[in-house]
Structures are given as structure tokens and as C-alpha cells.
Amino acid sequence: MLTKYKPLVIICLRNAIICWGLSFCFFNVVAQEFTFSGNRQKQSLKFRSIKNLIVIPVFINGKGPFDFVLDTGVGPMIITEPTVIDSLDFSMLRKIKISGLGVETIDAYVSQNISAQIGQAKINNIPTAILKEDLFNLSGHLGIKIYGIIGYSFFNSFIVDVRYAENRIIFADPLKKIKYRGTRIPIEIEHLKPYVYADVEAPGGKKVRSRFLMDTGASHALSMEMLNGGAFPQPVKKIPANLGMSLSGQIKGFLGRINKISFDGYTFKDVVAGFPDFETIAHKIDLSDRNGNLGAELLRKFDVQFNYQESFIYVKPNINYKAPFEHDMTGMTIYLDQSEYKHVIIGEIDENSPAEKAGLCPYDEIIGVNFKPVNFYSFNDLSELFRAKAGRAIIFEIYRDKKTFFKIVKLEKRI
Structure with a gap:
């Protein structure tokens, strides 16, 4: 079934999702592929893992590298x-509409005259959507400058081995003989994206065969969205949470745990999952082709080899495999503002959360954590610290209304 609106990107921040939609029917996608020059057939490339997301260097039109x-x-x-892109003339580009989960739409621009390079692999005329401003605020939420997002064209050109435990990808020409590792699992490529099936134990103990979008661009483990045309059943123990934002505001929902999810011999228990408000997302995203979204917090437990052309993956457990699933225990989001001085700012704060109980407020600036300057930490460090251990106290040095003071947040496991 052709989907009218598909999620353009789901970025999970503090086990939350930021959803955007784009109608891909505006793209007349040409079957362009990345190719190696000369006799090269394989390359290894290090990546940065930030909040479970894979950040790689990309050259655009010969310039860069830029973090994508x-x-x-x-x-x-x-x-x-x-x-x-130097000397970009928006008046010469075709305009499309990007629709979020609210009623607003914004303009984006389409080009198929852009080249990209990852490592020694290049592609010409890659289908591209260009935003006039960073509406995703990926840079703010990841703490480094992000210039874009790349997906299908790269994965469809190679066999891509994502080694989460090593922060490394190995990509190889599909014609090269590859040694696969682990367990083979079939996937389905639909509308340029991979889907996988898994058995989920829904609240009440019922086992549900579920279809998930595999999403390396989502920091969370699971987002449970739909079952039998309605909202996916929610667990009894849950907490209200801001699960992200659309173009017109916050997406409300709950955080809870799925008792069990299993696929091809691998079983995970007590998995943290988001349950977005069904009425909100169903108005803008056709959920009929999936039950939810399987993100990088779960994928990172494996080294994953993607073969889009033959529709399968291989997964092999790595050192992350047995790590428990935890959620942020402060109940707040943080972001890096885009001013010259790059202040770390508190965004949303969940109701009745440890952050709220400690007296923290949205728009507070964090200038220190545990008596160290905040710039001592990467955003990845802070993300790990905020979900480290229930009962642990974190001391924040806060700047508000031209005054500096300290607040103590005691981490709390709420689900």
C-alpha cells in the first residue's frame, strides 16, 4: 500500500522521538548508486556514535567533509x-512541502544535481531535499554541527557492515564475496526503507507478530505505534513524557516497558519503549504498514550487516548485548543553542520528574555538572550520566536571570 506520508526522520532524544514527514512522490528517483573508483571494492570508515546515532564525514560537491x-x-x-552548497539559488529549485505531525507545513527544495562522497565512494545526481534552515536542530540536540542526513542511496549501493562495538562501518561492493557473521534475518525494503518482523509480548501477555521500521537514525530502542488500526496497548506502569516535537509542537505520549521482544532466536526483556499519542500521529502518518519503529538502542547490541539488494541482514551480538535498557532518569532534555558561545540549555521537563522536583526550569543554562564545567562533557557523556544509576545525585550549576546557583537532581528509575 502506498503511504501518503512517511516519516522522514525519527531522532530519539532521551528515549523520545522527533518526527517529520515528507511525501516522496515529489522525487522522480533515478537509480544512481555510490561507486568506488579504480579497483577498490571495500572500505572501512570510523564513525562517531552520539546518542546511538551514526555520524560520518560526507563530502558534498567536492567540499567538506561535513558531519552527516x-x-x-x-x-x-x-x-x-x-x-x-556554494551559490545555491533557491529560485531555480523545485519546491516541495514538508509536513510534520501538526497542521503546519514548510518549504523544502529538491535537487538531483548534487554529488556526494563517503570515503572513496562517490555518487552523482543523488536525490536531495534541501532545507533553508536546520529545522531538525540536530546540531543542538547532538552537540556538534550536523549538516544533513543520508540513507537509502548509500545502503542500497553496498553491503554495509555496521559495527557498533567498534564505531566503524565497513562497506563493500555487492559483487564482492563477503563473509557474513551471525544470524541471517530477512528484511523487506519498501519505500526505500528496511522493515523487519518480531514477536512482541503486549501488555496482558498476548504475543503479537509485529512489523518494525529498522531505523539507525532513532536513538530509542522501540516506539510502539499501532495495533489493529488503533493505538498499541500501553503497559500499566508508565510515565507521561514529551516524546519529541513536530513542526507545530510537542508530541505527547508515554514511556513504558515492553515485557519481551523476540526475533530469530534473540529475546530481550523489559525494553524501554515510547507510546506516542495515536490520535496525533495517525492524522499525519499512515501506520498501516507497520506496528512501530525499532531504533539504535536495540540495534547497537549487534554488529549488523545490511544487504538491501537481497533483502536480508546478518546480526551478531557484541559487547553491548547484555546491557539493560534504561531511560533518562532526570526527566529533561538538553540542547546546545546555536549562538557563538554554544550555551547548554534545558529544554522540556517532564511533569513530576526528578528535574522538576529539584527546581530546574526550561531555558535554564547549565554551566557546570558535578563541579566540572559543562564543556568538560560531550553530549554523549551527559546522556550516559543521566541514565547511569537510580539514586545517584547529580549536581548542576545553573545560570538563570543573571544569577548562578546549584541544584541537586537525584536520578530516579520511574518505569
Whole structure:
């Protein structure tokens, strides 16, 4: 079934999702592929893992490198920072509409005259959506400058081995003989994205065969969205949470745990999952082709070899496999503002959360954590610290209304 609106990107921040939609029917996608020059057939490339997301260097039109998110959840490449393209004349580009989960739409621009390079692999005329401004605010939420998102064109050109435990990808020509590792699992490529089936133990103990979008661009483990045309059943123990934002505001929902999810011999218990408000997302996203979204918090427990052309993956457990699933225990989001001085700002705060109980407020600036300057930490460090251990106290040095003071947040496991 052709989907009218598909999620353009789902970025999970603090086990939350930021959802955007794009109608891909505006793209007349040409079967362009990345190719190696000369006799090269394989390359290894290090990546940065930030909040479970894969950040790789990409050259655009011979310039760069620029940091992009490598995301199985997107089709055409997305440029979120148009300054990477010199002398860009928006008046000469075709305009499309991007629709979020609210009523607003914004303009984006389409080009198929852009080249990209990852390592020694190049592609010409890659289908691209260009935003006039960074509406995703990926840079703010990841703490480094992000220039765009790339997905299908890369994964469809190679056999891509994502080694989460090593922060490394190995990509090889599909014609090269590859040694696969682990367990083979079939996937389905639909609308330029990979889907996988898994058995989920829903609240009440019922086992549900579920179809998931595999999304390396989602930091969460699971987002449970739909079952039998309605909302996926929610667990009894849950907490209200801001699960992300659309173009017109916050997406409300709950955080809870799925008792069990299993696929091809691998079983995970007590998996943290988001349950977005069904009425909100169903108005803008056709959920009939999936039950939810399987993100990088779960995928990172494996080294994953993607073969889009033959529709399968191989998964092999790595050192992350037995790590428990935890959620942020402060109950707040943080972001890096885009001013010259890059202040770390508190965003949303969940009701009755440890952050709220400690007296923290949205728009507070964090200038220190545990008596160290905040710039001592990466955003990845802070993310790990905020979900480290229930009962642990974190001391925040806060700047508000031209005054500096300290607040103590005691981490709390709420689900």
C-alpha cells in the first residue's frame, strides 16, 4: 500500500522521538548508486556514535567533509545546512512541502544535481531535499554541527557492515564475496526503507507478530505505534513524557516497558519503549504498514550487516548485548543553542520528574555538572550520566536571570 506520508526522520532524544514527514512522490528517483573508483571494492570508515546515532564525514560537491547522520529511516539525502552548497539559488529549485505531525507545513527544495562522497565512494545526481534552515536542530540536540542526513542511496549501493562495538562501518561492493557473521534475518525494503518482523509480548501477555521500521537514525530502542488500526496497548506502569516535537509542537505520549521482544532466536526483556499519542500521529502518518519503529538502542547490541539488494541482514551480538535498557532518569532534555558561545540549555521537563522536583526550569543554562564545567562533557557523556544509576545525585550549576546557583537532581528509575 502506498503511504501518503512517511516519516522522514525519527531522532530519539532521551528515549523520545522527533518526527517529520515528507511525501516522496515529489522525487522522480533515478537509480544512481555510490561507486568506488579504480579497483577498490571495500572500505572501512570510523564513525562517531552520539546518542546511538551514526555520524560520518560526507563530502558534498567536492567540499567538506561535513558531519552527516547515517540513517536507514530516510530515502533521499537531506541537507539541513544549505551553506554546504556554494551559490545555491533557491529560485531555480523545485519546491516541495514538508509536513510534520501538526497542521503546519514548510518549504523544502529538491535537487538531483548534487554529488556526494563517503570515503572513496562517490555518487552523482543523488536525490536531495534541501532545507533553508536546520529545522531538525540536530546540531543542538547532538552537540556538534550536523549538516544533513543520508540513507537509502548509500545502503542500497553496498553491503554495509555496521559495527557498533567498534564505531566503524565497513562497506563493500555487492559483487564482492563477503563473509557474513551471525544470524541471517530477512528484511523487506519498501519505500526505500528496511522493515523487519518480531514477536512482541503486549501488555496482558498476548504475543503479537509485529512489523518494525529498522531505523539507525532513532536513538530509542522501540516506539510502539499501532495495533489493529488503533493505538498499541500501553503497559500499566508508565510515565507521561514529551516524546519529541513536530513542526507545530510537542508530541505527547508515554514511556513504558515492553515485557519481551523476540526475533530469530534473540529475546530481550523489559525494553524501554515510547507510546506516542495515536490520535496525533495517525492524522499525519499512515501506520498501516507497520506496528512501530525499532531504533539504535536495540540495534547497537549487534554488529549488523545490511544487504538491501537481497533483502536480508546478518546480526551478531557484541559487547553491548547484555546491557539493560534504561531511560533518562532526570526527566529533561538538553540542547546546545546555536549562538557563538554554544550555551547548554534545558529544554522540556517532564511533569513530576526528578528535574522538576529539584527546581530546574526550561531555558535554564547549565554551566557546570558535578563541579566540572559543562564543556568538560560531550553530549554523549551527559546522556550516559543521566541514565547511569537510580539514586545517584547529580549536581548542576545553573545560570538563570543573571544569577548562578546549584541544584541537586537525584536520578530516579520511574518505569
